[in-house]
Amino acid sequence: MAKIVNYRIAHLSKYYPPDRGGIETHVQTLAQTQAALGAEVQVFCVNGFDEQGRVSTKTKTVFEMDGNVKVTRIGRLFSLARCDVCFGLCQELRRLINESKPTIFHLHTPNPTMLMALTMLDRNIPLVITHHSDVIKQKFLKYALRPFEYLVYTRSSQILTDSLQYIQGSKFLQFYHHKLSDLPLGLNLGIYSNPNQKAFDFSHSFKDKYGETIWLGVGRLVYYKAFHIAIQALTLVPGKLVVIGVGPLEAQLKALAQKLGVENRIVWLGRVNEDELVGAYHAATALWFPSNLRSEGFGLVQVEAMASGCPVINANIPGSGVPWVSRDEKEGLTVPINDPFALARAAKRLLSEPNLRDRLVKASRKRAEYFNHMNMAQRSFEVYDKVLSQERSYGVIPKPVDL
Known part of the structure; x- marks a missing residue:
């Protein structure tokens, strides 16, 4: 009989469609494909829209389903220097951590809001990061985030990039060379x-x-x-x-x-x-x-x-x-x-x-x-399996249940 691994995936994205962008599209495609392959998948993101669907700087928390993916759009009070201030974000993430099923957290960066929230959570949560790009032009934001990045990236189990070429060009990522690999983006072609x-x-x-x-x-x-x-x-x-x-x-x-x-x-x-x-x-x-x-x-x-x-x-x-x-x-x-x-x-x-x-x-x-969404999702599961194996060896999460 097949082995059922008792874990869930929680993607921490800055935004999510209908907000349009490469990272937003990627998170949606990966989450939906993982769910279609049997995983229990949630997405946490900032809610950028008011109740009429218009872009707004002050919003409320909304819970919805995107196919088989549960999406929690956290309401924001305001935005400051590209960082969304969201009341209730840590509370929602802690709730997920405290439930019976362990969860793989998958953070997508750059993402100041989720990055800072993770510094306030249990350091032992299984964490994968996809580092989509360095912060390049915004020097103040870059150096203001560095202490938070250090804490979260150091705690993480695995750091992914969209291509090997990006690893070679990033001085920042070289500090974490022992936990780096690539996961090229994919689409439903x-x-x-x-x-x-x-x-x-x-x-x-x-x-x-x-x-x-x-x-x-x-x-x-x-x-x-x-x-x-x-x-x-x-x-x-x-x-x-x-x-x-x-x-x-x-x-x-x-x-x-x-x-x-x-x-x-x-x-x-x-x-x-x-x-x-x-x-x-x-x-x-x-x-x-x-x-x-x-x-x-x-x-x-x-x-x-x-x-x-x-x-x-x-x-x-x-x-x-x-x-x-x-x-x-x-x-x-x-x-x-x-x-x-x-x-x-x-x-x-x-x-x-x-x-x-x-x-x-x-x-x-x-x-x-080559950039097929199914290939991408299967590779992500391989990464998660590796992370979970490491965490179990340290006694952080329980072993999976064989059924």
Whole structure:
């Protein structure tokens, strides 16, 4: 008879869909896939929405189900320096710790709120951390968090990154080299490789509205996404740039587009639903992904595009997994960071070189299969099993029950 391991998984995420972002998408995909494979999975995150579903800085705690995943959205009182102050977070986590079933806690960082909460909990809880990226630009936040990071990372049983390349480029992670490994992000590829009718129809309407040459940008409008490089590159190539995403730099980017005379060739779509996003990938000539700092550790939207048959033009960020996900001249084209001229040259190659785009599309679809969500979930279970074995050997948690 099969052995039933008596534990649960609690993901500690900064936010969770409908908040959109690479980490949020990853946490949802991993949690749902783990639940589909039989695990008992919960997600704790900050609630960023009011009762009407609008983005708000002051919210209430909400309990809901996302398929088979229990989601606890902790209400926040306010936000300060990118840290959400949430009353009741520690109480909810302690409640879970004190229940009869032991729980694997899986923290996703950077995540100041959950990081500080963990410093106030039992140091013996089984803890896995996925370190998605270092804190790069926010120097004050970086050094203010360092004592909390030291406490939590030292207590952790295993630290994961999205790629081996990120480990090699992070001075911070070298302090924990004895407990490091990688867990590449994964997706339910079928959503992108075999679009439903709504996505298919949106793709056709997308081309009818914006033409045959569409450069797509997907991501939050923040500094390290480097959308200003894409806008500068647009002045050198034909077609339209369609931007999906919102963020604090929107007004600044629109002002740059106007200054450079390309405001009429950029479409700012803001937030879109899943079908519209998939349709946009299928309509686009390529995804422009000019992110320029190691705050971009992986670039999950690259996998979305590749699975959709949309080749990627990315930037060669030192010490990041971005150029490893879509590799230069194999599945996509990689250009130097902060170089709009190189981005434009790569885009022109897709338009002019015979069979180049078709070759990259075929290779992209094949490469995307490596980032399958089932593979990711199975690898996460291997990590958890290793952690639980270590904890049992120290007498922290009871042995599993054979049934």
